[in-house]
Amino acid sequence: MIDLGPHAVFIIWAYLGVAIAVGGLIAWTLLDARNTGKKLSELEARDPRRSAS
Structure with missing residues (x-):
């Protein structure tokens, strides 16, 4: 064990x-x-025209 002192x-x-x-x-x-991620999924589900896929 290392001696760490006082x-x-x-x-x-x-x-x-x-x-x-x-x-x-x-x-x-x-x-x-x-x-x-959950909030982003909800937003994408609300308006699918704007999804990046």
Whole structure:
């Protein structure tokens, strides 16, 4: 095990906090992309003349 010195607790909590924050941002982005895709599908279904296909 690596000796982190007297500040080991702070270092571990700092890395954990960053990991949780990054995980939260990734989850938020994925959920937002899913919601945006649903809204886009609804808009395309409303007026099929304007779809890009």
